[in-house]
Structure formats: structure tokens, C-alpha cells
Amino acid sequence: MSKIFLLVLAAITVLAADNPWSKVRDLKSGSELRIYKRGASQPVIATMDEADEERLIAVVKNEQVAFAKADIDRIEARPETKGSRVMKTTTTTSTEARDKVAAPGPQSQTGPSTSTNTSFGARPKPDFETVYRRSAGQPQKQGDK
Numbered sequence: 521m522s523k524i525f526l527l528v529l530a531a532i533t534v535l536a537a538d539n540p541w542s543k544v545r546d547l548k549s550g551s552e553l554r555i556y557k558r559g560a561s562q563p564v565i566a567t568m569d570e571a572d573e574e575r576l577i578a579v580v581k582n583e584q585v586a587f588a589k590a591d592i593d594r595i596e597a598r599p600e601t602k603g604s605r606v607m608k609t610t611t612t613t614s615t616e617a618r619d620k621v622a623a624p625g626p627q628s629q630t631g632p633s634t635s636t637n638t639s640f641g642a643r644p645k646p647d648f649e650t651v652y653r654r655s656a657g658q659p660q661k662q663g664d665k
Contacts, residue, residue: 543651545571552598557591596648607643612636
């Protein structure tokens with residue numbers, strides 16, 4: 521009996537892995553999205569809210585919008601970045617005094633010198649990755665030809 525249960529569990533897992541929409545449902549709320557609607561030339565830039573089997577709900581320009589799964593050709597999401605958004609770069613340069621004869625006076629430097637430069641900048645965002653693409657075999661809505 522337990523073998524049958526394990527077989528059924530494995531079959532369900534395989535079927536879930538074949539469903540490309542499951543990646544959309546697994547996206548975290550707040551993820552950056554590009555939604556390519558059928559027939560549109562430009563994507564809709566949005567923030568993920570939630571998704572179910574029939575639709576995707578996202579925030580577009582501070583307004584919650586529902587997109588029917590049948591109206592979506594492709595969805596791209598920006599992967600989550602780990603760590604700080606600020607990047608720190610430190611450069612250290614050392615120079616040694618060579619066989620130079622230093623001129624007498626306060627401006628002369630007779631020993632090695634070290635210079636350290638630290639700069640901060642914004643970490644670049646990663647590129648978008650395709651998480652959903654409508655397969656060719658999916659049915660079209662009525663009225664589309």
C-alpha cells in the first residue's frame with residue numbers, strides 16, 4: 521500500500537514540475553515583473569502580488585491589476601538579490617622610496633608611503649529571467665483567430 525502511495529506522490533510531483541505556471545505562483549510578493557500580454561508590443565512593468573491557477577495579480581503604478589492567464593504570453597522576473605544594496609570597494613596603493621637622495625627640508629619624504637581609497641556605489645540589479653512562457657499547445661480564448 522505504501523508503494524502505491526509513493527508512486528502516486530511521485531506522479532503528482534512530476535506533473536507539478538511540468539506546469540510552467542507553478543513558477544509564477546512560487547514568486548515572492550514584491551518581485552519585479554515584466555508581463556508580456558498577447559498582442560501588445562511593450563511589456564507591462566509590475567510588482568508581484570499573488571497568483572492562482574487562473575490569473576496573476578500585480579501592482580502597476582500603485583494600482584492593483586489582475587491579468588488573466590490566457591492573456592499572458594510571457595512573464596519575466598528579476599531574481600532576488602542577496603546581501604546589501606550598497607557595494608564597498610577599497611583600493612590600497614603602497615610605494616617604496618627608491619635610491620633617491622631626498623632634498624633637505626620639511627617637504628622631503630624618506631620612507632615608504634601607503635594610500636587607501638574607499639568608495640561606495642549601488643550594486644547593479646540582475647537581469648530579468650523568463651519564468652513563464654505560453655506553450656504553443658495552450659488553447660486560445662474564444663473570439664481569437
